[in-house]
Amino acid sequence: MIRCDKIQFAYPDEGFDLRIDWLEVRKSETLAIIGPSGCGKTTLLNLISGNLLPQAGTISVADVEIGGLRLEERQKFRIQKIGMIPQSFDLLDYLTVRENIMLPYRVSGALKMNRAVKKVCEALAERTGILQHLEKFPDQLSTGERQRVAVCRGLVTQPELILADEPTGNLDPENQDRIISLLLEEALRIGATVMMITHERTLCDRFSRSLDLLALREEASK
Amino acid sequence: MNWNGFVFLGFRYVKRNGAKVVLLIAAFTLVWLLPLSIGLLVKRAETELRSRAVDTPLLLGHAGSALELTFNGIYFTKEGIATLPFRVVEDIFDTEIAEAIPIYAKFSASGHRIVGTSLDYFKFRGLELAEGRTLLRLGECVIGADVAVSEGVGEGDYLISSPETLFDLAGVYPLKMKVVGVLTPVGTPDDDVVFVDPKTAWIIEGLGHGHVEAKEASAEQRLSASDDSESVNLNAAVVQYNEITEENATSFHFHGDTDDYPLTAVIVLPDSVKSRAIIKGRYAANEQLQLISPKEEMDELFHTVFSVKTLIVWLLGLVGAATLVIGGLVFLLSYRLRREEFSHLRRLGADISTIRALIVFEAGFVCAFSLLLSGAGLLLIEQVAPALISSLIG
Numbered sequence: 001m002i003r004c005d006k007i008q009f010a011y012p013d014e015g016f017d018l019r020i021d022w023l024e025v026r027k028s029e030t031l032a033i034i035g036p037s038g039c040g041k042t043t044l045l046n047l048i049s050g051n052l053l054p055q056a057g058t059i060s061v062a063d064v065e066i067g068g069l070r071l072e073e074r075q076k077f078r079i080q081k082i083g084m085i086p087q088s089f090d091l092l093d094y095l096t097v098r099e100n101i102m103l104p105y106r107v108s109g110a111l112k113m114n115r116a117v118k119k120v121c122e123a124l125a126e127r128t129g130i131l132q133h134l135e136k137f138p139d140q141l142s143t144g145e146r147q148r149v150a151v152c153r154g155l156v157t158q159p160e161l162i163l164a165d166e167p168t169g170n171l172d173p174e175n176q177d178r179i180i181s182l183l184l185e186e187a188l189r190i191g192a193t194v195m196m197i198t199h200e201r202t203l204c205d206r207f208s209r210s211l212d213l214l215a216l217r218e219e220a221s222k
Numbered sequence: 223m224n225w226n227g228f229v230f231l232g233f234r235y236v237k238r239n240g241a242k243v244v245l246l247i248a249a250f251t252l253v254w255l256l257p258l259s260i261g262l263l264v265k266r267a268e269t270e271l272r273s274r275a276v277d278t279p280l281l282l283g284h285a286g287s288a289l290e291l292t293f294n295g296i297y298f299t300k301e302g303i304a305t306l307p308f309r310v311v312e313d314i315f316d317t318e319i320a321e322a323i324p325i326y327a328k329f330s331a332s333g334h335r336i337v338g339t340s341l342d343y344f345k346f347r348g349l350e351l352a353e354g355r356t357l358l359r360l361g362e363c364v365i366g367a368d369v370a371v372s373e374g375v376g377e378g379d380y381l382i383s384s385p386e387t388l389f390d391l392a393g394v395y396p397l398k399m400k401v402v403g404v405l406t407p408v409g410t411p412d413d414d415v416v417f418v419d420p421k422t423a424w425i426i427e428g429l430g431h432g433h434v435e436a437k438e439a440s441a442e443q444r445l446s447a448s449d450d451s452e453s454v455n456l457n458a459a460v461v462q463y464n465e466i467t468e469e470n471a472t473s474f475h476f477h478g479d480t481d482d483y484p485l486t487a488v489i490v491l492p493d494s495v496k497s498r499a500i501i502k503g504r505y506a507a508n509e510q511l512q513l514i515s516p517k518e519e520m521d522e523l524f525h526t527v528f529s530v531k532t533l534i535v536w537l538l539g540l541v542g543a544a545t546l547v548i549g550g551l552v553f554l555l556s557y558r559l560r561r562e563e564f565s566h567l568r569r570l571g572a573d574i575s576t577i578r579a580l581i582v583f584e585a586g587f588v589c590a591f592s593l594l595l596s597g598a599g600l601l602l603i604e605q606v607a608p609a610l611i612s613s614l615i616g
Contacts (some may be wrong), residue, residue, distance in 0.1 A: 051569060072573070079571035090566040094238030107227040108571025
């Protein structure tokens with residue numbers, strides 16, 4: 001599903017240099033990425049999603065080389081193939097929960113809104129326990145409920161790849177567990193590959209594999 | 223550009239931030255509307271007042287404020303001005319170089335000015351009857367179109383003149399006047415006037431009256447108990463008529479010389495430029511009377527009005543500019559607060575032109591909506607301008 005081959009990405013001014021010789025993630029695999037702050041976990045997800053382009057090396061997602069796509073093509077590819085779940089939820093406070101979940105269909109010309117999408121939205125909301133909140137605004141929800149909305153939005157396009165950037169970082173252990181379960185169950189249901197950043201090593205057991213990014217970088221620098 | 227997404231997100235944002243947007247729209251609307259409406263009102267006032275003044279060659283009145291005389295004689299708005307005797311009308315006719323139209327605008331009926339004038343006035347102003355006939359007898363009135371509408375009266379109905387002061391027992395008694403004609407609307411102060419003969423106006427004032435025949439008066443209505451004398455003196459118990467009918471019309475009479483009876487103004491119509499100069503010369507040295515050119519008075523008035531208007535518009539312009547700068551600052555801060563949101567939308571697949579459109583949507587919406595409201599406000603002001611102007615000059 002994902003192949004990173006001798007990639008390099010640096011912020012010279014900040015002394016940041018991410019190098020990975022080889023990373024492969026198989027289809028439907030669930031991967032937990034761990035590592036200390038600043039080691040490049042979020043940068044790696046941004047490189048895989050095409051938000052950033054590597055300065056060297058190639059990244060392929062679903063057999064498509066991301067760097068070979070033009071900006072608009074890359075954006076279209078991302079919205080069709082990848083579901084992103086950010087740590088900060090990124091919910092728009094002026095939209096209802098339902099509208100936030102279906103936001104990708106509103107803003108992207110690459111996706112078409114139809115009745116089936118609305119059913120998917122409601123089904124996701126039901127499974128994540130926020131069905132009764134669909135007409136509420138984000139500021140009327142608890143932190144855990146907002147994170148569930150962000151999960152639903154990441155999944156509403158039924159993506160082949162789910163990139164989650166510490167989606168449980170702001171949650172208590174009970175909610176952390178609930179969100180991880182939801183994410184993995186949904187990924188299993190639609191056969192999606194999952195890459196999730198986490199600081200909680202205890203959560204790694206829930207994934208089919210875990211990846212220590214710092215170790216991977218050290219390996220590359222040898 | 224994704225128009226659906228742009229419109230959806232734009233309006234959702236505006237709806238959710240309604241209070242802020244409404245405040246901005248209100249502020250911006252005032253910025254556009256105030257200077258424009260002042261300009262519009264002054265322009266309309268100038269057009270309405272000046273055109274009527276231009277159509278009135280000369281106006282004769284008692285010495286004093288020329289502007290008050292103009293407003294009384296042309297717009298019927300100043301009722302408390304000094305009067306001149308009716309004989310000046312005859313004097314002007316006697317010159318044989320000008321005609322004169324008497325104006326006695328002092329009383330009112332249900333808030334509408336009662337103007338005592340001659341039939342020449344209708345011809346002079348080009349007033350035509352929509353229904354009924356013109357004035358023939360005492361106690362009759364012809365009403366303007368607005369009076370007919372606001373009072374719901376027409377030919378054959380009655381209007382009662384308003385007493386001058388409610389608690390003055392010796393003051394003017396109300397007179398029940400019969401409406402014999404309704405004028406077609408002309409969009410001038412004439413629409414809001416109750417026209418009567420000057421004699422009817424004098425009866426309203428109490429200078430003329432009608433009552434039972436003195437010889438038929440009862441003993442209680444006489445000052446002296448004896449009725450042997452040729453002359454009979456009546457006391458206040460005598461019944462005075464408050465309506466002039468066919469039966470009692472002959473009993474109405476005036477005490478004294480009607481040539482001394484009051485008018486508030488006389489419209490003077492010289493038959494040539496030379497006649498105008500002669501007439502003006504004749505009254506130039508008169509200390510009791512003044513003969514003015516309403517156009518010149520209006521020109522002078524509007525010269526002052528325009529100076530004040532320019533000053534006000536400049537001040538409003540400065541306040542408006544400050545408001546726009548503050549509004550711009552609000553939009554800028556709003557953009558800074560939403561920067562994360564825009565980059566997030568970009569990650570969710572929004573193209574760059576949609577993002578740019580969303581950035582300016584709020585400012586565009588506020589500007590467009592405030593301009594729309596200002597336009598509607600201007601239309602409304604234009605509709606009520608005549609009433610507003612007449613209330614301002616009243």
